[in-house]
Amino acid sequence: MFRCQDFNYAVFGNPINHTKSPVIHKFFSEQTNIFHPYKAVHVPLNSLYSYLRFFFKSNGCGANITAPFKQEARFFCNQLTKRAQIAQSVNTLKKLDNQEILGDNTDGIGLLSDLKRLNFIKKRYSILILGAGGVVRGILFPLLSFGCSVYILNRTIKNAEKLVSQFNQYGDIRVLKENTSKIEYFDLIINARTNISEETYNIIPSSFFCLKNTHFYDVNYQKNNSCFIKWCIHIGANFFSDGIGMLVFQAAHSFFLWHNIMPDIDCVIDILKKAHSFEKK
Ligand SMILES: NC(=O)c1ccc[n+]([C@@H]2O[C@H](COP(=O)([O-])OP(=O)(O)OC[C@H]3O[C@@H](n4cnc5c(N)ncnc54)[C@H](OP(=O)(O)O)[C@@H]3O)[C@@H](O)[C@H]2O)c1
Numbered sequence: 001m002f003r004c005q006d007f008n009y010a011v012f013g014n015p016i017n018h019t020k021s022p023v024i025h026k027f028f029s030e031q032t033n034i035f036h037p038y039k040a041v042h043v044p045l046n047s048l049y050s051y052l053r054f055f056f057k058s059n060g061c062g063a064n065i066t067a068p069f070k071q072e073a074r075f076f077c078n079q080l081t082k083r084a085q086i087a088q089s090v091n092t093l094k095k096l097d098n099q100e101i102l103g104d105n106t107d108g109i110g111l112l113s114d115l116k117r118l119n120f121i122k123k124r125y126s127i128l129i130l131g132a133g134g135v136v137r138g139i140l141f142p143l144l145s146f147g148c149s150v151y152i153l154n155r156t157i158k159n160a161e162k163l164v165s166q167f168n169q170y171g172d173i174r175v176l177k178e179n180t181s182k183i184e185y186f187d188l189i190i191n192a193r194t195n196i197s198e199e200t201y202n203i204i205p206s207s208f209f210c211l212k213n214t215h216f217y218d219v220n221y222q223k224n225n226s227c228f229i230k231w232c233i234h235i236g237a238n239f240f241s242d243g244i245g246m247l248v249f250q251a252a253h254s255f256f257l258w259h260n261i262m263p264d265i266d267c268v269i270d271i272l273k274k275a276h277s278f279e280k281k
Contacts, residue, residue, distance in 0.1 A: 110250025
């Protein structure tokens, strides 16, 4: 299967070679002086449970779960936090003292923490989310509980409608359709679609944003600017960011669940950003 004698924490996914989680957790471990050996594990499709069982029966204490396993991983857990229960998806597992597995979802709190750090969010903001996939499941409850209203625009309307019917008990959430009556500009537009290379951004009419006031956030992050960030630059947006901060925050909230200590975020974001800009040269 895989050797796990020398680590107690790991991220499980497929593919997994792109992940930055081991680097981020190494920074957290050094910063807090907590012994926290963390590796990335590639899991064949249909093998998640056998891999997790093996890991937690060996010396596994905590795991992160990434695509495509976040939704099925919740059935591996004996208990779920409220936010994981509502999202129906988990990205963090913790072995409890009684040997049971607790599942959590830190994607949403990771995004909300980064939006607050950037000063990109206020209560009662009107938010447009592009996409209706796994990551959106994790971010809706924190955004709605914060007091924002949310519209979802997605290629497959049915997927957006499913999310709206699941989450409308938690706040003001709607599907954005072509015939939706005129909307004043959104305060925040979040791109939560898989990073796509084609220029498809003419689907956002310019009446949906105000260059001076609208904040643009891409949950994706990569060495070179994503298509969405290129578009933000192209239209002359004042406030835009990629998702590197969300990535570090969601990892920090996992670290907190495991060790009850919140690492310092800003220095890790700075190091990753510098590494990115160095790699770009
Ligand atoms: N920064 C972070 O910490 C963080 C955390 C988690 C995830 N992410 C990133 O978030 C992104 C989304 O992840 P996910 O788990 O939600 O993925 P997912 O479940 O596969 O959902 C993908 C979404 O993108 C849309 N989409 C895909 N290809 C498209 C295309 N060609 N044109 C228009 N829409 C398209 C899909 O629309 P349909 O419904 O029509 O298929 C769906 O809404 C990933 O790139 C992931 O790396 C970042």
